[in-house]
Amino acid sequence: IKNNNKEPLTLWLIRAFAEQVFASETKDETVRDEISMFDVAEDCPIIHHEMNNNNKKNHCITLLFNSKKRSRTMAVPTVASQAAATPVVSVEVDTPTYLEVPDFQRVAVIGDYAAGVTMDDFELACRGLYRALTIREKYMRLAFQRFPRTASQYLRQIEGESFRPEEQLEPVFTSPPKEGEDPFDVKNLPKNLGYVARMKDGVIYVYNDAAAADKHKPKDTPYPDLNTFIDDMNFLIALIAQGPTTEIHLISKKVKKNPHRDFYNCRKVDTHIHAAACMNQKHLLRFIKKSYRVDAERVVHNLKGKEVTMKELFQSLNLHPYDLTVDSLDVHAGRQTFQRFDKFNAKYNPVGASELRDLYLKTENHINGEYFATIIKEVANDLEEAKYQYAEPRLSIYGCNANEWNKLSNWFVRHRVYSPNLKWMIQVPRIYDIFRGRNFVPHFGKMLENIFLPVFQATIDPQSSPELSIFLKHVTGFDSVDDESKHSGHMFSTKSPKPEEWDIAKNPSYTYYIYYMYANIAALNQLRKQRGMNTFMFRPHCGEAGAITHLLAAFMTADNISHGLNLKKSPVLQYLYVLSQIPIAMSPLSNNSLFLEYAKNPLLEFHKKGLVVSLSTDDPMQFHYTKEPLMEEYAIAAQVFKLSTCDMCEIARNSVLQSALSDEEKRHFLGKDYLKEGPEGNDIRKTNVPQIRMAYRYETLCYELNLIKEGLKSE
């Protein structure tokens, strides 16, 4: 690696180190369950030390209720070696009762606890962590994604600046329709701005007109340029490769009585679910049988150029729906899919027949996706009846051609696939290699353009594509999906080919995909925000398998992620995810069938350490048995991990926070101050999460952030 003399020495050193780390990590990529350089061996003395400490603390930190509920101020816990910090929150004396945090005893564990860490190491670690947090803060702001207020407050304190709450950015979601309002109403679509949108180097720019476009004089939609991104990324790679630096608190729990509200009537959101598998297998089976009873003579399919009725279609498959069973449907994952993502993907085809997947689980087919729409509306009905359950289903945009958005939004509007209990997301599979191999796209840039340009255009001139504009109002974010264990080994750097130059058959790396999706979403959100439209969150699948760099890319770019299992391999990244409170939608039942046995799932560990976890089903069709997949997911986690009511309600609350439910809905479900952090932001009457838990979480988080602040004082 040569220093080309144009970049500063430190940057060059960091890049060199990052590349070395990357190379050593990917050198044996044929091994599926690869050991990454960031792995911490089970018998790593640091982890052992931490666990011992944690266990000790688990015994020591006994949060006891105190009968006098008079204390109205909270302070970050003071530690022997450290000057008392200022109180972070002081709650007014006329606080409503539900906001009272009962007095509880704090036990500080001191002793050989931080032994072996020199002051220099400590300061170095604090500097690194501080910079990592500012990196995420920057990327979140650019894309109208979320960064926790508490962390921002500490960052400003470190910088000697004052924190201004009004500068905090929030995503914009479409409010639920008012009484009598039609969610499909195309009146009042905003006017055409007349801008021109064009892709350059994989990112879409907006220009005043074609002339400006030709001269590349774009309007101001700043996104993090590639060089900055790569520098930031390399810095983070180097940081996490240094290994565990700091300790993470264990949480102790206490349940509190709260009238009328319990786990069953707390709102919960299925934060990660694929529309094509959102019904359970029994539901799909019943639907197929019912459709046959009604529609046997209806022309539903085009079989090798010939229109055939449903009866003829089933005959051609040598099947009769009466004989169909969930076994013959064969959509359920099992022992045979474990560690075999390929076999799992095949399970999306009922009876192994892609014709049936086509007919029942696709938006585009001979019947315009009518059955798929009906099934989804049935699922939505069940949620509406269950009242306290919501879901965020993903629909696919592949980027194979520019017309996909029109077709998808036509399906959505035609069948009126709207429910107050569903919030829609777009998933983009990372399968450029397949499209390129079949010559569907000339290069990766075209795929990006197909994905994003129609959305930019509909944002500039909504009336030109009213269906898409309506649909986009109900879309809340983008997901990036595929088997993460398929590692491409390409190290993303400033020397990587630009998207328009990426015309080889090989797939770009995870980070490459993530950067270009993020950059386009950031630019798009700025445009939409200016127009008063809803924005989109970036919520990729991340850390289900594969390299730890995936989690690093998401740390920089994602509002929140799905899975996150591999965080257990990197204590530093885990710590950063705690500090920046990045929500993680976990799906232990899905993992159990694909990547990790249930009892080994880190959900409980993550939850204890203060990571913001929610529970989600991923694919009820493949993984669940009962009529209420989300409740099944919660029940099994509660049983296997012995979660308390308090744990379950906290996870349910996390799921609402993570979700794209609108501000109105969140105020209704979590309390009007849900945007505030700590106990102030919690309304136990709605969430059933006791204030003592909230206070404990908040104080431990403040303690960690404060530690970093203290570490930077000497600077």
Next chain:
Amino acid sequence: IKNNNKEPLTLWLIRAFAEQVFASETKDETVRDEISMFDVAEDCPIIHHEMNNNNKKNHCITLLFNSKKRSRTMAVPTVASQAAATPVVSVEVDTPTYLEVPDFQRVAVIGDYAAGVTMDDFELACRGLYRALTIREKYMRLAFQRFPRTASQYLRQIEGESFRPEEQLEPVFTSPPKEGEDPFDVKNLPKNLGYVARMKDGVIYVYNDAAAADKHKPKDTPYPDLNTFIDDMNFLIALIAQGPTTEIHLISKKVKKNPHRDFYNCRKVDTHIHAAACMNQKHLLRFIKKSYRVDAERVVHNLKGKEVTMKELFQSLNLHPYDLTVDSLDVHAGRQTFQRFDKFNAKYNPVGASELRDLYLKTENHINGEYFATIIKEVANDLEEAKYQYAEPRLSIYGCNANEWNKLSNWFVRHRVYSPNLKWMIQVPRIYDIFRGRNFVPHFGKMLENIFLPVFQATIDPQSSPELSIFLKHVTGFDSVDDESKHSGHMFSTKSPKPEEWDIAKNPSYTYYIYYMYANIAALNQLRKQRGMNTFMFRPHCGEAGAITHLLAAFMTADNISHGLNLKKSPVLQYLYVLSQIPIAMSPLSNNSLFLEYAKNPLLEFHKKGLVVSLSTDDPMQFHYTKEPLMEEYAIAAQVFKLSTCDMCEIARNSVLQSALSDEEKRHFLGKDYLKEGPEGNDIRKTNVPQIRMAYRYETLCYELNLIKEGLKSE
């Protein structure tokens, strides 16, 4: 220990050995999780050896489908060292297709597999196992309980006798009412026989008249006398103390396609559930709120001598039902109940208030148990709607006074608590010590008399107590319940005080209870069978905790058991339970909250080894979260243990076989030949269990039984 010269030397030696074993086992009974002498340490070389072999076999035994389905005979697998055995079953050539067992390849593992076992040891073990099986066979026959035909066939072969199927005994269950027939109809109750029933030495005898009773000239209702029972028991104690003698097969699995039938529409029975906790917590909560809306002004309770309305009752408890939540209800088990049966029992009181348990969960109260009856009928309705689910709820008879049966049957008939999807059982808590302590009963004999005499009398003269007679038609068995880890340390022997002499405050041992319950049930069943009435099965809770002798007592006396966890501590007993195919209703979710973490539950191991396991909920109120507790139980087992459809359907089939569903119902749900063993007894069209699995189970069982037969040839 002295030989009193009256017993033969071998008997004396066995008794002496058994007492020694017992003494060493109970010497430290204050330790709750006691290590029994029969425990096999995790690192026991024999187990390791077995596991290795099993693992090896698991790789080797690959049952492959063969496209030609022509083979029509099955043979027990032959092993190199052994002469080919005769075919056990030959199926006629005009067998219906569903009976065909596909050809599959059998791989025999030979080698150092039986190394270290001498021929003498082998023969000794076979003699012991043979005798153990004949002991169980005898006790089952006496009580009209079940013993598998295949085992009987081998026992007869060993004895050089021929097996007569007509001699096989089956329990008698009441058939479901015919179309338009009233299950509460008291017409046609049989006439009074005029017999006199009286208890002597803890067992009720039936006499022609009072004069015969005074002279103790009973009618012929033979039951195993105490001396025989003690001898048999001591022999079994000595046998199992010798440690593992034989190996147990692992089962390989294959799923088969079967039209129309899948796991969802296979019948399954919740084989172990307590009526007082058969609704889930949410259901109970909803019921309480609903009852308050309707009945607030109704007098429902007697509070310290004063009649109060429901409103007043709730006021006295400082509660308003609107505020009630499942948390404040506090009936759900959790971390705090683990290893604490006492805390668990307290969970039966909603809001910790025994008044609410009284009002909602008792058959005897100020409103004659109306609410409890209504809740149970709601649970039954859910089962009837689910169509494929049945349950066997337990109601309590305590033996505290002779009137309990009348009150219970009055409740049953008054509220018409009948459902085709419920089969009733009577549970008897082992709490003599509490009753004696409060001077409710003078001695243990009186408790037994209170439990059994009313049933004998209603059997002799049904018209004298029509309600009880009707109720008994719907009762299918007796259960014995309580915390098994409370070990009394009394060694049951011929010198133990007789029940009428047992007037101390201390509780008799588990075995003592079991013997006297069994002896009375055996005598009762003979009388009822003679009268053409339904008989009762003995189905105690057994092996949930406590000494291994509990499982030994049940091996001798019980048709089937609940729990059975401790079988994992004794390979010999486990092997005997396999050979005699004793059904075990397992409840891993209950265990998870009380005695054993889910992932450590031996369910999967038992199932693989060929123990006949079913899944049951035990107490949905305390353990389950969803609306379908039995499905929740299956779903979690399927997920955690990665059960295949074939496994789940086999377990469902086991549950129907274990249950007290009538012959008509079993024929309907399992196929007309369900009483036959092996593939012949299975109708895949109804059970969805592939014949290849049935054949594999049957052949491995025959192989083991044949081994014993071969071992006894030299005699």
